[in-house]
Amino acid sequence: MEKTKPYGTVLLKAAKIMDSLAENPNKTLQDISIATNMTNSTTLKILDTLLLIGYVCS
Numbered sequence: 197m198e199k200t201k202p203y204g205t206v207l208l209k210a211a212k213i214m215d216s217l218a219e220n221p222n223k224t225l226q227d228i229s230i231a232t233n234m235t236n237s238t239t240l241k242i243l244d245t246l247l248l249i250g251y252v253c254s
Contacts, residue, residue, distance in 0.1 A: 206242065209232070209234060209238065210242050210246060210251075213228055213234075213242055213243060213246065214246070216231045216232055217252060225240060225243070228243070
């Protein structure tokens with residue numbers, strides 16, 4: 197059976213970031229990037245959006 201890539205993978209990445217922050221809200225960008233296996237750039241872009249919509253705070 198062929199496995200397809202889900203539409204909206206950025207939502208899955210955002211969920212990983214939020215799960216990581218739920219474990220420890222004081223993580224650094226580097227810590228979150230490592231924990232979620234994402235680049236700093238991708239992590240930062242998603243965090244900026246989460247901050248903009250009020251899902252995380254600085």
